[in-house]
Amino acid sequence: MKARLFTLATGGATFLAVAMVFVILGNIVWHGIGQISPHFVFGGTKEGMFDAATAGVFPMIFGTLALVLLMTLGVVPVGVTTAVYLNEYARSHSPVTRVIRGAINNLAGVPSIVFGLFGLGFFVQFVGGGLDNMFYGGQLHYRKPALIWASATMAVMTLPVVIVATEEALKAVPKGLREASLALGATKLETIWKIVLPEALPGVITGAILAIGRGAGEVAPIMFTGAAYYLAHLPTNWTDQFMHLGYHVFVLSTQSPDIERTKPILYGSVLVLLAVTFLLNLAGVLVRARIRSRMRHG
Amino acid sequence: MELHFDQELAGAKELLLRMSSLAEDAVALALKGLVGRDDALAQRVHDGDTQLDELQKQIDERCVELIALRQPKARDLRFLIVTMKIAAELERVGDQAVNIAHRTFQLDREPQLKPFIDIPRLADLARGMVHDALDAFVYGKPDLAKEIILRDDRADLIETQLHRELTSFMLEDPHTITRAMNLMGVAHNLERIADHATNIAEEVVYLYEARDIRHQHE
Amino acid sequence: MDKPIIELNSLNFWYGPKQALFDVNVQIAPHRTTAFIGPSGCGKSTLLRCLNRMNDLIDGTRVAGNLTFNGQDIYAAEVDVIELRKRIGMVFQKSNPFPKSIFDNVAYGLRIQGMTNKDELNERVAASLRKAALWDEVKDRLDESALMLSGGQQQRLCIARAIAVEPEIVLMDEPCSALDPTATAKIEELIQDLEQYYTIIIVTHNMQQAARCSDFTAFFYLGRLIEFDGTSKIFTNPANKQTEDYITGRFG
Numbered sequence: 001m002k003a004r005l006f007t008l009a010t011g012g013a014t015f016l017a018v019a020m021v022f023v024i025l026g027n028i029v030w031h032g033i034g035q036i037s038p039h040f041v042f043g044g045t046k047e048g049m050f051d052a053a054t055a056g057v058f059p060m061i062f063g064t065l066a067l068v069l070l071m072t073l074g075v076v077p078v079g080v081t082t083a084v085y086l087n088e089y090a091r092s093h094s095p096v097t098r099v100i101r102g103a104i105n106n107l108a109g110v111p112s113i114v115f116g117l118f119g120l121g122f123f124v125q126f127v128g129g130g131l132d133n134m135f136y137g138g139q140l141h142y143r144k145p146a147l148i149w150a151s152a153t154m155a156v157m158t159l160p161v162v163i164v165a166t167e168e169a170l171k172a173v174p175k176g177l178r179e180a181s182l183a184l185g186a187t188k189l190e191t192i193w194k195i196v197l198p199e200a201l202p203g204v205i206t207g208a209i210l211a212i213g214r215g216a217g218e219v220a221p222i223m224f225t226g227a228a229y230y231l232a233h234l235p236t237n238w239t240d241q242f243m244h245l246g247y248h249v250f251v252l253s254t255q256s257p258d259i260e261r262t263k264p265i266l267y268g269s270v271l272v273l274l275a276v277t278f279l280l281n282l283a284g285v286l287v288r289a290r291i292r293s294r295m296r297h298g
Numbered sequence: 299m300e301l302h303f304d305q306e307l308a309g310a311k312e313l314l315l316r317m318s319s320l321a322e323d324a325v326a327l328a329l330k331g332l333v334g335r336d337d338a339l340a341q342r343v344h345d346g347d348t349q350l351d352e353l354q355k356q357i358d359e360r361c362v363e364l365i366a367l368r369q370p371k372a373r374d375l376r377f378l379i380v381t382m383k384i385a386a387e388l389e390r391v392g393d394q395a396v397n398i399a400h401r402t403f404q405l406d407r408e409p410q411l412k413p414f415i416d417i418p419r420l421a422d423l424a425r426g427m428v429h430d431a432l433d434a435f436v437y438g439k440p441d442l443a444k445e446i447i448l449r450d451d452r453a454d455l456i457e458t459q460l461h462r463e464l465t466s467f468m469l470e471d472p473h474t475i476t477r478a479m480n481l482m483g484v485a486h487n488l489e490r491i492a493d494h495a496t497n498i499a500e501e502v503v504y505l506y507e508a509r510d511i512r513h514q515h516e
Numbered sequence: 517m518d519k520p521i522i523e524l525n526s527l528n529f530w531y532g533p534k535q536a537l538f539d540v541n542v543q544i545a546p547h548r549t550t551a552f553i554g555p556s557g558c559g560k561s562t563l564l565r566c567l568n569r570m571n572d573l574i575d576g577t578r579v580a581g582n583l584t585f586n587g588q589d590i591y592a593a594e595v596d597v598i599e600l601r602k603r604i605g606m607v608f609q610k611s612n613p614f615p616k617s618i619f620d621n622v623a624y625g626l627r628i629q630g631m632t633n634k635d636e637l638n639e640r641v642a643a644s645l646r647k648a649a650l651w652d653e654v655k656d657r658l659d660e661s662a663l664m665l666s667g668g669q670q671q672r673l674c675i676a677r678a679i680a681v682e683p684e685i686v687l688m689d690e691p692c693s694a695l696d697p698t699a700t701a702k703i704e705e706l707i708q709d710l711e712q713y714y715t716i717i718i719v720t721h722n723m724q725q726a727a728r729c730s731d732f733t734a735f736f737y738l739g740r741l742i743e744f745d746g747t748s749k750i751f752t753n754p755a756n757k758q759t760e761d762y763i764t765g766r767f768g
Binding site: 091174176177179180181182183184185186187190194195198199295296 | 568570573575598599600601602605606608610612613614615624625628629661663674677678681
């Protein structure tokens with residue numbers, strides 16, 4: 001009797017959780033699907049952004065993808081290197097190691113709006129200003145919101161996720177493989193580069209997938225550091241600003257003059273955002289699966 | 299597939315074959331010395347016995363070592379045990395040849411009592427049995443071994459015959475007693491060699507058929 | 517014995533505060549197989565791993581005493597550990613082939629040393645696989661993943677991998693303990709074949725294995741070397757009572 005009650009309770013909770021997902025998704029699809037059309041997905045903002053008939057979100061899609069790409073290029077090398085240091089080189093109980101780990105944990109807990117302010121103050125003004133002074137004689141080139149700074153901010157924010165995922169993957173590599181390599185006269189670096197990292201690659205990709213998921217969706221960190229709500233053309237340089245799906249949804253829901261008119265665009269944009277995130281995730285999963293199967297079967 | 303152990307077993311086998319060849323030669327030489335009344339040959343038999351003793355010790359040491367180091371099973375185990383036992387039998391065959399040589403010294407002091415007819419016959423039988431027994435061991439012929447065991451009865455018969463004949467010699471003429479006793483001794487030595495060949499044959503059957511057929515035909 | 521290829525003089529070893537080896541003196545003969553035997557925890561694996569300095573990978577270990585390889589102290593400051601490990605190879609208890617092809621596994625050590633010539637690599641890989649008695653079984657599928665091989669084959673692959681770089685010594689840490697009797701027998705035969713090319717030192721908790729395939733045996737107990745002699749002597753008439761008790765199973 002108790003067992004049945006328990007099964008009922010756990011089943012019920014699971015059902016509830018899954019149902020929530022479906023409710024949310026369903027709501028979005030129901031309200032947004034009507035807006036989806038080739039013009040919407042591939043069209044730009046030449047005509048009115050707030051008009052359901054003429055709105056297009058291609059620039060936002062482009063900007064989101066550009067952001068995600070640059071962020072990934074930044075966070076993966078730094079995150080993987082840090083994880084490699086922590087797992088392969090650091091002495092586990094030394095004070096330095098403990099400080100590093102503490103810092104990573106804290107970083108993971110920082111609210112995203114704080115990252116936005118950090119990005120503005122550090123990347124845009126300090127680093128950007130410094131670059132302008134050093135290379136451009138004070139001329140304004142970097143000391144403004146830009147794709148590069150938004151990507152950098154997002155990279156810092158998603159760093160803990162990549163580090164943790166990579167470390168888990170590194171820990172999962174059996175010690176025997178490292179020993180075998182070292183016993184053959186390989187250096188530690190050769191062992192990591194040729195044996196450990198390739199074996200840990202699926203885990204690293206998992207970390208990247210998680211990072212990408214946040215990068216495509218988070219808005220607060222990019223609001224001050226590079227996203228714009230209206231641009232006449234696509235960004236051509238990483239010093240340009242960019243439009244972003246998540247930011248667009250934010251703008252639509254807070255800045256639009258007529259909320260009823262823009263509701264379909266809102267839902268359409270959310271749907272597109274979900275679709276883009278889903279496709280990015282799917283791409284990551286497929287790449288990881290392909291690598292895993294090649295590792296199994298040679 | 300051939301193992302390193304197989305090579306080691308072959309080495310032990312080779313030692314035993316060397317020993318058997320020496321033992322057979324000793325018997326042949328002893329008979330030659332006896333029939334030819336040749337003390338020099340008899341002396342060679344006497345001197346050559348140490349070699350046989352040394353070989354037996356070598357074989358035992360090697361077999362014990364292989365048993366300790368290789369944990370042999372089944373036929374390998376029986377082979378090593380049988381090898382040690384056959385070596386012991388061959389060592390005693392050598393001793394019997396030495397006994398014959400010693401009697402040759404005695405007999406050569408007096409004139410020949412009678413022509414050598416039955417003793418060479420018995421000797422050929424015994425030598426044949428030893429030779430065939432080793433053949434059966436080397437070539438894996440347990441049936442040949444069983445046939446050798448049957449020949450032992452013939453050896454016993456010839457010895458009994460000789461014993462009777464020599465006894466009648468002694469009764470007729472007391473001056474022949476020393477010589478007759480020595481000849482009876484030689485006959486006995488040869489009959490013992492036939493017994494040792496029988497023992498070897500029994501061990502061969504044990505090796506190849508894992509059956510202990512000892513103490514049956516007495 | 518020819519001039520020993522490895523000499524240990526009063527070797528002591530600690531894991532942090534705990535001493536694991538006490539005053540070990542031993543001489544390893546070249547081109548022979550030496551076995552280290554003894555009950556669990558006696559220090560035989562620890563000693564083996566000192567020989568190619570794999571214990572360096574563990575934090576807090578300390579060595580005192582003398583350990584020479586071809587007359588040179590391997591714990592001297594100027595010794596290049598990487599070079600040392602190219603001359604003293606190791607095969608581990610649990611076979612650990614890389615998740616790569618059979619060919620790439622064997623070629624790994626060679627490529628690390630800078631060999632890139634395809635013909636040379638092919639030749640050396642084939643030669644090693646032949647010496648390891650694996651060639652016939654894998655010659656048609658060198659590009660297949662090494663993980664597809666059976667346990668015994670994987671361990672022979674690890675042996676091929678270790679000998680591909682032509683070390684002088686091959687250390688084996690209980691190479692057969694994860695294998696079934698048939699696979700074990702194959703590797704024991706292999707060890708006796710490899711003696712002509714390399715010096716082999718094998719740690720085994722199976723003393724019958726030591727009896728079968730080694731020329732010299734060292735018996736350890738609680739971190740000390742109790743007896744070291746020809747294998748034949750140790751197993752037919754050991755000098756030390758502790759050794760005899762262990763050999764005959766009357767230990768403890």
